[in-house]
Structures are given as C-alpha cells and as structure tokens.
Amino acid sequence: EAILGVPFLESTQASMDFSRRCIHLGVTNRYTIYWDLPPKVPRQFKDALELVHIAEPHKHLFEPLLNEYSDLFQPWVRQPTTxxxxxxIILKEHKIMSQKLYPMTAKRKAILYEQIEELLKAGVVEPSQSPYCSPPVIVERPGKDPRLCIDYRRLNSLTEDEPSTLPKIHENLRDLGAARIFTLLDLKSGYFQIPMDEGSKRYTAF
Known part of the structure; x- marks a missing residue:
C-alpha cells in the first residue's frame, strides 16, 4: 500500500484506470501497476481455458491436453518466431516518412501504454530511434478487449509490391482427395511469428 502525492502524480504523468483497477505512470517508460491482484485474465485467454468454443460433449477430450501442456497456454510469454x-520491406523511394500522432482520449492512451509494455515484455517490439514513424490507434472490438494497431497505410503506399501466384482451387480440392476429417490450425498473433529483417525494422517504428 502507498499514498501518492500530487507532485509525484504530476511528474510521472500518472493516470488512473478504474475499469481495470490500475494506475499508469512514467514519462520515458510507462508502467502499469494493478491495485487488485492478480490482474484480470484477458477475455480471449479465459475463454480458451474454459473451452467455451467447444461443444459440451467434447470438452472432456480436451481438458487433459490443456492440463498436460498448460505451460504452452500462458498469456504473453516470449513470442516465438520462425x-x-x-x-x-523494399521501398519505392527512400524518403523519410514521419506522421503525427492521432488525438487519443486518456482512456485509450492508458490502453496504448499498457499494450506496448506487454509487447516489449514479449519481445515483439523494441525501443527505437528511427526517423520513420507511423501512428498507433486503439481499435474497439465488439465482445473483445481493445487492440493496439498501427496505421501503416502510408508506409504501404511507399512499399514495393511483391507479386505471388494464387493457388488454384481445383488443385487444392484434388489434393484433399477423399479425406473426411480436416483440422484448422489458427496461429495466435500470426504477424508476430515472422521476424523483421534488421534493415527493415526502422520502417515499422511507431
């Protein structure tokens, strides 16, 4: 427990988030401190543990797997990559592109700092001094937690297209043959699983 004075709150640009029961503070590096421990489990992680997306008669088949491999179902462990x-990223022209930040409410700014800290801990992003900059946005999603996104539309307009052939549907159907059981594998945060080339990282700064 602690009593924080007004000078300290002002100097650290502290903001209270009563819905998440935490305080965000820090000027150069932002920190999130919860006053209701343990912190709330993210909705998508909680749903996965409770198997809400699996029909009741089949839940007993998956519960032993979750228990046996529980270390693989932890939120925000170090993000593995291929x-x-x-x-x-290959640019059409090497022109410095730095956009201004979009206006953001105090609530969304707190979410922004919190999610950036999670990405730093997971090794998905790293501190940068790049001259390039794209603005971050917080996207509200019905029934889900808000998500941090980066508006890369301007960067995309400066990027060389890399043509690739699309698969032919009839060939895919032929390859499936007489199979009767199919598995859908959904990789969590798929974009995070492909590392950036060292020479391209600076273009993605935000």
Missing part, C-alpha cells in the same frame, strides 16, 4: 525466413 527461423526459416525474415520479412523484408
């Missing part, structure tokens, strides 16, 4: 490739 070792086979890196994403390279």
């Amino acid at each position: 070792l086979t490739t890196k994403h390279v």
Whole structure:
C-alpha cells in the first residue's frame, strides 16, 4: 500500500484506470501497476481455458491436453518466431516518412501504454530511434478487449509490391482427395511469428 502525492502524480504523468483497477505512470517508460491482484485474465485467454468454443460433449477430450501442456497456454510469454525466413520491406523511394500522432482520449492512451509494455515484455517490439514513424490507434472490438494497431497505410503506399501466384482451387480440392476429417490450425498473433529483417525494422517504428 502507498499514498501518492500530487507532485509525484504530476511528474510521472500518472493516470488512473478504474475499469481495470490500475494506475499508469512514467514519462520515458510507462508502467502499469494493478491495485487488485492478480490482474484480470484477458477475455480471449479465459475463454480458451474454459473451452467455451467447444461443444459440451467434447470438452472432456480436451481438458487433459490443456492440463498436460498448460505451460504452452500462458498469456504473453516470449513470442516465438520462425527461423526459416525474415520479412523484408523494399521501398519505392527512400524518403523519410514521419506522421503525427492521432488525438487519443486518456482512456485509450492508458490502453496504448499498457499494450506496448506487454509487447516489449514479449519481445515483439523494441525501443527505437528511427526517423520513420507511423501512428498507433486503439481499435474497439465488439465482445473483445481493445487492440493496439498501427496505421501503416502510408508506409504501404511507399512499399514495393511483391507479386505471388494464387493457388488454384481445383488443385487444392484434388489434393484433399477423399479425406473426411480436416483440422484448422489458427496461429495466435500470426504477424508476430515472422521476424523483421534488421534493415527493415526502422520502417515499422511507431
């Protein structure tokens, strides 16, 4: 427990988030401190643990798997990436692009700092001094937690297109053959699983 004075709150640009029961503070680096421990489990993680998306008769088949591999179902562990490739950004012209931040309410700004801190801890992003800058936005999603997104539309307009052929549907159907059981594998945060090329990281700064 602690009593924080007004000078301290002003100097750290502190903001209270009563809906999340936490305080955000810090000028250079923002920190989130919860006063109701443990912190709220993210909705999508809670739903996964409770198997809400699986029919009741089949839940007993998945519960042993969740228990056996519980270490694989933790929120925001160090984000793994593929070792086979890196994403390279090739610009049409090497022109410095730095956009201003969009106006943001105090509530959304608190969410922004909180999610950036989570991304830093997960190793998805890292501190940067790049001259490039794209504005972040907080997107509200019905029934889900708000999500941090980056408006890369201007960067995309300066990026060279990389043509690739689309698969032919009839060939895909042929390859499936007489199969009767199909599995859908949804990779969590798929964009985070492909690392950026070192020379391209500076273009993605926000």
